Amino acid sequence: IAGITQAPTSQILAAGRRMTLRCTQDMRHNAMYWYRQDLGLGLRLIHYSNTAGTTGKGEVPDGYSVSRANTDDFPLTLASAVPSQTSVYFCASSVWTGHNEQFFGPGTRLTVL
Amino acid sequence: KNQVEQSPQSLIILEGKNCTLQCNYTVSPFSNLRWYKQDTGRGPVSLTIMTFSENTKSNGRYTATLDADTKQSSLHITASQLSDSASYICVVTLETGANNLFFGTGTRLTVIP
Numbered sequence: 001i002a003g004i005t006q007a008p009t010s011q012i013l014a015a016g017r018r019m020t021l022r023c024t025q026d027m028r029h030n031a032m033y034w035y036r037q038d039l040g041l042g043l044r045l046i047h048y049s050n051t052a053g054t055t056g057k058g059e060v061p062d063g064y065s066v067s068r069a070n071t072d073d074f075p076l077t078l079a080s081a082v083p084s085q086t087s088v089y090f091c092a093s094s095v096w097t098g099h100n101e102q103f104f105g106p107g108t109r110l111t112v113l
Numbered sequence: 114k115n116q117v118e119q120s121p122q123s124l125i126i127l128e129g130k131n132c133t134l135q136c137n138y139t140v141s142p143f144s145n146l147r148w149y150k151q152d153t154g155r156g157p158v159s160l161t162i163m164t165f166s167e168n169t170k171s172n173g174r175y176t177a178t179l180d181a182d183t184k185q186s187s188l189h190i191t192a193s194q195l196s197d198s199a200s201y202i203c204v205v206t207l208e209t210g211a212n213n214l215f216f217g218t219g220t221r222l223t224v225i226p
Contacts, residue, residue, distance in 0.1 A: 042216035090156050098213065101147070104156030
């Protein structure tokens with residue numbers, strides 16, 4: 001049982017390129033989340049999904065899109081990467097949104113040049 | 114404005130010593146407060162959770178306290194070990210809404226031999 005996995009572990013990307021960060025969980029959690037973590041700032045929510053088929057915008061959604069075709073997968077896409085999207089990205093999941101504990105993946109370190 | 118502030122930003126202690134990390138918040142209405150531990154290069158992992166009616170919660174050598182009146186929490190680490198070196202993040206949950214978690218920026222703890 002892996003819990004929650006992310007791929008790739010790290011990536012260097014040229015500005016303007018499209019990139020999809022993958023996230024998969026095997027805990028059958030309904031809710032999933034994408035955060036970015038930057039030095040000196042707390043984790044900031046990009047997008048979330050309460051359940052398969054639904055998504056919502058978080059605090060910093062611009063430049064990112066997500067989809068939730070099934071319970072397990074929650075990919076994050078950067079349509080045209082910019083240097084300000086250089087960050088560490090964490091995917092998380094919880095049984096339901098709201099008050100439940102969130103379980104985090106190991107993160108993807110993305111560098112946009 | 115809903116905010117979570119942690120202090121100190123960083124801390125260096127000798128192995129075997131105790132330490133206390135602080136978290137002040139202005140999140141309201143309050144639902145619960147969690148402390149997460151984030152090892153370098155890993156995702157955060159939940160240590161403790163406290164609701165409004167709880168004022169202390171222990172997890173091994175970690176003891177969290179909560180004063181809901183003053184909106185303050187602390188995380189006390191007893192007999193520190195090298196493996197305690199990590200960032201400790203305070204997360205406060207708002208009572209309502211799906212996008213309702215507020216993250217502190219964390220305290221970076223380094224335990225030296």
